Amino acid sequence: MTSLPEPLGCDIPKSEYPEEARRLGIEGEVKLRLVVDEVGHVRDVMVLRDPGHGFGSVAQRSAKVYCRFRPAKKDGEAVATEIPYTIRFEL
Numbered sequence: 512m513t514s515l516p517e518p519l520g521c522d523i524p525k526s527e528y529p530e531e532a533r534r535l536g537i538e539g540e541v542k543l544r545l546v547v548d549e550v551g552h553v554r555d556v557m558v559l560r561d562p563g564h565g566f567g568s569v570a571q572r573s574a575k576v577y578c579r580f581r582p583a584k585k586d587g588e589a590v591a592t593e594i595p596y597t598i599r600f601e602l
Contacts, residue, residue: 513583513584513585513586513587514583514584515583515592515594516547516551516580516581516582516583516592516594517580517581518578518579518580518596519551519579519580519581520577520578520579521574521577521578521579521598522577523569523573523577523598523600524577527569527573527577528569528600528602529564529565529566529568529569529600530565531564531565532564532565532566532600533602535564536602537562537564538599538600538601538602539562539563539564539566539599539600540560540562540566540597540598540599540600541558541560541561541562541566541567541570541571541597541598541600542558542559542560542595542596542597543556543557543558543559543570543571543574543595543596543597543598544556544557544559544593544594544595544596545574545578545593545594545595545596546591546592546593547580547582547583547591547592547593547594548582548591549582549589549590549591550582550589551579551580551581551582552575552579552580553574553575553578553579553580554575554591556570556571556574556575558570558571559595566600569600570598570600573598574596574598578596
């Protein structure tokens with residue numbers, strides 16, 4: 512791999528914050544494994560660490576919708592690859 516994907520943005524709207532966590536005043540961090548395709552879109556998401564309270568499912572869905580990357584390159588060509596990624600939810 513010549514270069515890994517570079518995050519271009521992952522701005523998850525506050526409206527996506529898990530309702531249970533918001534009600535309880537809880538913040539959280541979800542560790543994910545993302546498959547970023549050759550155009551920089553998230554094609555698959557696996558939750559590796561979920562603090563509960565709805566964070567995992569929201570992070571999994573939101574990563575596909577809101578996160579964009581500059582794709583990985585191998586020998587100058589864009590390629591799909593897997594990367595670890597963390598989404599932090601803050602009130």
